[in-house]
Amino acid sequence: MRIANRVNVCVIAAAFVAVVAVPVGAVIYTVSADGLGDFSTIQAALDIVVGGDIIELTDETFTGDGNRDIVVPSVSVTIRSQGGDPAACIIDCEGSARAEHRGFHFTTTGSETARLQDIGIINGYVTTDGGGGIWVQGADPDLVNCIVAQCTAVGGVRYGGGLYVSNMGSPWVQDCTFTGNTGDYGGGVAVSGGGGFYERCTIIDNEATGIAGGLYTSSVGTMEFSDCAIVSNVALRAGGVRLSGYQPLLTDCDISRNEATTNYAGGLWLQAGSAVGCTIVDNATAQDGGNVYCSAGTGTLTNCIIAFSESGEGVYATEGYLPTMSCCDVYGNAGGGYGGSLTDQTGLDGNIAENPQLCGLDIADYRLFDTSPCLPGGNDCSVQLGAYGQGCDSPVEKMSWGRVKSMWR
Numbered sequence: 034m035r036i037a038n039r040v041n042v043c044v045i046a047a048a049f050v051a052v053v054a055v056p057v058g059a060v061i062y063t064v065s066a067d068g069l070g071d072f073s074t075i076q077a078a079l080d081i082v083v084g085g086d087i088i089e090l091t092d093e094t095f096t097g098d099g100n101r102d103i104v105v106p107s108v109s110v111t112i113r114s115q116g117g118d119p120a121a122c123i124i125d126c127e128g129s130a131r132a133e134h135r136g137f138h139f140t141t142t143g144s145e146t147a148r149l150q151d152i153g154i155i156n157g158y159v160t161t162d163g164g165g166g167i168w169v170q171g172a173d174p175d176l177v178n179c180i181v182a183q184c185t186a187v188g189g190v191r192y193g194g195g196l197y198v199s200n201m202g203s204p205w206v207q208d209c210t211f212t213g214n215t216g217d218y219g220g221g222v223a224v225s226g227g228g229g230f231y232e233r234c235t236i237i238d239n240e241a242t243g244i245a246g247g248l249y250t251s252s253v254g255t256m257e258f259s260d261c262a263i264v265s266n267v268a269l270r271a272g273g274v275r276l277s278g279y280q281p282l283l284t285d286c287d288i289s290r291n292e293a294t295t296n297y298a299g300g301l302w303l304q305a306g307s308a309v310g311c312t313i314v315d316n317a318t319a320q321d322g323g324n325v326y327c328s329a330g331t332g333t334l335t336n337c338i339i340a341f342s343e344s345g346e347g348v349y350a351t352e353g354y355l356p357t358m359s360c361c362d363v364y365g366n367a368g369g370g371y372g373g374s375l376t377d378q379t380g381l382d383g384n385i386a387e388n389p390q391l392c393g394l395d396i397a398d399y400r401l402f403d404t405s406p407c408l409p410g411g412n413d414c415s416v417q418l419g420a421y422g423q424g425c426d427s428p429v430e431k432m433s434w435g436r437v438k439s440m441w442r
Contacts, residue, residue, distance in 0.1 A: 059085045059086055059087055060082070060085075060086045060087070061086075061087045061089055062078050062082065062086065062087070062088050062089065063089050063090075063091065063115075064078050064088055064089070064090050064091070065090075065091040065093070066091065066093040066094060066095045066096070066100070070091070072088075073099065074097075074098070074099025074100050075088065075090065075095065075099060075100050075103050075112065075124075076099040076100070076102075076103050076104070077099055079103065079104070079105060079106070079110065079112075082108070082110050083108070083110075084108050084109040084110065084145055085109055085110075086110050086111075087110070087111045087113065088110065088111065088112045088113070089113060089114070089115050090112070090113070090114050090115065090122050090152065091114075091115055091122070092114060092115055092116045092118065092121040092122050093121075093122070093123075094123045094124075094125050095122075095123065095124050095125065096125045096127055097127075100124060101124060101125075101126045101127070101128075101134045101135070101136060101157075102126075102134050102135060102138065103124075103136065103137045103138065104138050104140060105137055105138065105139045105140070105147050105149075105172075105174065106140055106147070107139070107140065107141065107145050107146065107147060107172050107173070107174075108145050108147060109145040109146055109147065109148075110147050110148070111147075111148040111150060112147070112148070112149050112150070112152065113148070113149075113150040113151050113152065114150070114151040114152050116151075117151045117178075118151065119151050119152050119153040119178060119179050119180040120153055120180065121153075122151065122152050122153060123152075123153040123154070123155060124136045124137075124152060124153065124154045124155070125155050125156055126154065126155065126156045126157040126158070126165075126166075126184070127156055128156055128157045128158030128159070128165070128184075128185070129158050130158065130160070132158075133158055133159050133160060133161075134157060134158065134159075135157040135158075135159050135164055135165055135166060135167070135168060135184070136154035136157050136166050136167055136181070136184070137149060137154070137166075137167045137168070138164070138167075138168045138170065139167070139168070139169045139170065139172035139174045139202070139204075140170055140171070140172060141170060141171035141172055141200065146173050146174060146175060147172070147174045147175070148174065148175040148176075148177065149167075149174060149175070149176050149177070149179060150175075150176075150177040150178060150179070151177070151178050151179070152179050152180075153179065153180040153181075153182070154166045154167065154179065154180070154181045154182070154184065155181075155182050155183050155184065156183050156184065157181075157184035157185065158184070158185045159185070159186050159188075159191065160186075160187060160188035160191065161188065161191075162186075162191070162192075162197070162199075163186040163191045163192035163193045163197035163199070163216065163223060163225075164186060164192070164193045164195075164196060164197030164223075165184030165185045165186040165193070165194045165195065165214060165215075165216070166181035166182075166184035166194070166195045166196060166211075166214065167181060167195070167196045167197070168193075168196075168197045168199070169196070169197070169198045169199070169202040169204050169227065169229075170199055170200045170202060171199070171200035171201050171202050171227075172202050172204070173202065173203045173204060173205075173229075174204050174205075175204070175205045175206075175207075176196075176204055176205070176206045176207070176209055177206075177207050177208060177209070178207070178208045178209065179209045179210075180209070180210045180211075180212070181195040181196060181209070181210070181211050181212075181214065182195075182210075182211075182212050182213045182214065183213045183214065184214045184215075185214065185215045185216070186215075186216040186217065187215060187216065187217050187242060188217065189217060190217050190218060190243070191216060191217045191218070192216060192217070192218050192219055192223035192225050192249065193216050193218075193219045193221075193222055193223030193225075193249070194214030194215045194216030194219070194220045194221065194239060194240075194241075195211035195212075195214035195216075195220075195221045195222055195236075195239065196211060196221070196222045196223070197216075197219070197222075197223050197225070198222075198223070198224040198225070198226075198227035198228070198229055199225055199226045199227050200226055200227065201226065201227055201228075201253065201254060202227040202228075202229065203227060203228045203229045203230075203254055203255070204229045204230075205229065205230050205232075206229060206230070206231045206232070206234060207231075207232045207233060207234070208232070208233050208234065209231075209234045209235075210234070210235045210236075210237070211234070211235070211236045211237070211239060212235070212236075212237045212238050212239065213238050213239065214239045214240075215239065215240045215241070215242070216239075216241055216242070216249075217241065217242050217243045217244075218241060218243050218244050218245060218249045218275075219241060219244075219245050219247075219248060219249030219250075219275075220239030220240045220241040220245070220246045220247065220266060220267075220268065221236040221237075221239035221246070221247045221248060221263075221266060222234075222236055222247070222248050222249070223245075223248075223249040223250075224248075224249070224250045224251070224252050224256055224278075224281075225249065225250070225251045225252075226251065226252075226253050227252065227253065227254060227256075228252050228253065228254030228255045228256040228279075229254075229256055230255075230256075230257055230259075231256075231257070231258045231259070231261060232259050232260060232261070233259075233260045233261065234258070234261045234262075235261070235262045235264075236248055236261065236262070236263045236264075236266065237262065237263075237264050237265050237266070238265050238266065239266045239267075240266065240267050240268065241266075241267075241268035241269070241271075242268075242269070243268065243269055243270065244268060244269070244270045244271050244275050244297075244302075245266075245268055245270075245271045245272075245273070245274060245275040245302070246266030246267045246268035246271070246272050246273065246291060246292075247263040247264075247266035247272070247273045247274055247288075247291060248263055248273070248274045248275070248276075249271075249274075249275050250274075250275065250276055250277055250278050250281050250306075251277050251278045252277075252278030252279050252280075252281045252306075253278060253279050254279065255279075255280075256278065256279075256280075256281045256282065257281075257282040257283075257284065258282070258283050258284070258286055259282075259283075259284040259285055259286070260284075260285050260286070260420075261283075261286045261287070262286070262287040262289075263286060263287065263288050263289075263291070264287060264288070264289050264290050264291065264397075265289075265290045265291065266291045266292075267291065267292045267293075267294065268292075268293060268294070269293065269294055269295040270293055270295055270296060270297035270298070270302065271293055271297050271298050271301075271302035271326070272291035272292040272293040272294075272298070272299045272300065272316060272317070272318070273288045273289075273291030273298070273299065273300045273301060273316060274288055274291075274300070274301045274302065275298075275302040275304070276301060276302065276303050276304060276305065276306050276308070276332065277304035277305045277306070277330060278305055278306070279305075280305070280306050280307075281305065281306035281307075282306055282307050282309070283301075283306070283307070283308045283309065283311055284309045284310055284311070285309075285310045285311065285420045286308070286311045286312075286420055287311070287312050287399065287420050287421075288300045288301055288308075288311055288312070288313045288314075288316070289312065289313070289314050289315045289316065289397065289399065290315050290316065290397065291316045291317075292316065292317045292318070293317070293318040293319065294319055295319055295320070296318060296319055296320040296321045296326075297318070297320075297321055297322065297326050297328070298316070298318060298321070298322045298323075298324070298325060298326030298349075299316030299317040299318040299322070299323050299324060299342065299343070299344070299345060300313045300314075300316035300322075300323070300324040300325060300342075301313055301324070301325045301326070302322075302325075302326050302327075302328075303325055303326070303327045303330075303332035303334070303356060304327070304328065304329050304330030304331075304332060304354075305330045305331065305332055306332055306333070307332060307333040307334075307335060308332070308333070308334050308335070308337055309333075309335045309336055309337070310335070310336045310337065310417065310418070310419065310420060311337045311338075311419065311420055312337070312338045312399045312419040312420040312421060313325060313337055313338065313339045313340075314338060314339070314340045314341050314342075314391070314394070314399060315341050315342070315343060315394065315397070316342055316343065316345075317342065317343035317344045317345065318342075318344060318345040319344070320345070321345065321346075321349050321372075321373070322345050322346055322348065322349030322372070322373075323342025323343065323344050323345025323346055323347065323366055323367060323368055324339045324340070324342045324345070324346075324347050324348065324366060325339055325347065325348045325349070325356075326348075326349050326350075327348070327349070327350040327351070327354050327355065327356045327375070328350070328351040328354050329351075329354060330354060331354055331355070331356065331357070332356050332357075333356060333357045333358075334348070334356050334357070334358045334359075334361050335358075335359050335360060335361070336359075336360045336361065336414070336416050336417065336418050336419075337361045337362075337418065337419065338361070338362050338364075338389050338399075338407055338418050338419035339361055339362065339363045339364075339366070340362065340363065340364045340365050340366065340389055340391075341364075341365045341366065341391075341394055342366040342367050342368065343367060344367050344368065345366070345367060345368045345372075346366055346368040346369050346370065346371060346372035346373075347363040347364075347366035347368075347369070347370045347371065348363060348370070348371055348372070348375055348378075349371070349372040349373045349375065350372075350373045350374050350375040351373055351374060352373075352374040353374070354374075355374060355375055356375070358378050358381075358382065358384055359382040359383050359384065359414075360382070360383035360384065360412070360414035360416060360418060361378075361383075361384050361385075361418065362384075362385050362386070362387060362389050362406065362407055362412075362418050362419075363378070363379070363384065363385075363386055364385075364386050364387060364388055364389060365388065370386055383412065383413055383414040385406060385412060387406045388406075389401065389405055389406065389407045389418070389419065390402040390404060390405040390406070390407070392424045392425040393425075398424065398425075399419065399420070399421050400421040400422065400423065400424020400425060401419070401421060401422060401423050401424060401425075402423070402425055402426065402427050403423050403425070403426045403427055404427050405423070406418075407419050408422070408423060
């Protein structure tokens with residue numbers, strides 16, 4: 034698996050401390066790993082608290098019954114770490130094929146919104162349902178600044194090694210990292226039968242035994258991933274993302290360095306919905322669409338950079354399932370710009386085929402030189418293409434004294 038140099042997991046794991054006001058009348062309970070806090074376990078606290086209360090976990094590793102397979106009802110309770118660092122406050126599920134355990138299960142009970150914040154979850158393992166780390170089943174929790182790592186959901190068709198959203202669940206997920214997870218469908222995250230909003234999340238180094246190493250979607254409600262990085266994931270089909278369902282949306286996302294070892298898109302398998310302002314580069318596939326593959330549905334590509342696939346075409350489509358494309362730059366792909374039933378779109382609806390001038394493809398720096406045609410002033414659409422703006426200036430050409438003199442002759 035190819036690692037995205039731009040993303041340093043240690044940096045990602047560093048604390049993003051969200052300042053949250055304590056509601057008037059709220060009670061803060063402390064739970065420690067040794068069981069000597071206000072409650073002996075996290076589950077014991079959740080069985081007692083009421084809406085508005087806060088459960089604070091000490092900065093240590095929690096294990097054992099009551100500190101895993103945690104069922105969170107839809108009550109407006111906050112579960113958070115004391116220090117605000119998800120790398121310091123960890124739920125170790127200690128799951129395996131012989132002893133299945135996940136981290137958290139958010140259920141449909143009630144109508145209020147629970148919040149999970151600044152917590153790490155590792156070593157979940159399930160072979161039924163899905164969500165080795167977290168399962169959101171019909172609930173609408175807030176998940177903020179969490180890390181889900183080394184969790185597994187396998188067994189034929191199991192969803193979401195890290196996170197599984199189902200049964201009309203619609204979470205708000207912000208600044209979370211999903212890394213090193215494995216699932217049948219959606220190694221990192223799977224949204225199947227649900228929706229939700231996902232902002233500034235990182236889905237990196239996950240693996241799927243079937244489809245979508247990073248993100249699998251078959252949404253039934255409003256769903257948007259924005260400003261997310263889906264990088265260095267691997268699967269048999271759709272290394273990065275499989276996008277399907279009810280009008281799913283990717284905006285300003287980085288989909289790069291993913292790999293499909295069999296077929297159907299190294300980067301994005303587009304069956305429905307839209308990718309807007311995304312950078313889809315440096316992905317690879319054994320067959321059909323190094324960066325984007327379209328089949329069994331239709332979708333839209335707008336204001337995207339689709340470039341430099343390691344293998345396969347930039348955009349490949351099967352007959353009858355042609356994407357709608359506008360203001361995209363398709364350039365430098367190993368198998369050519371377009372393939373299958375999709376003819377060359379260059380010059381149509383603002384689509385171009387020009388070097389996007391990335392600051393550093395070899396170091397996964399996908400920002401743009403100041404002379405890039407993907408900046409608003411460089412294309413006829415007058416918009417930014419891709420997820421990143423200007424990040425570097427064109428180098429100043431060095432001149433010899435002889436050349437300077439020659440200019441005055």
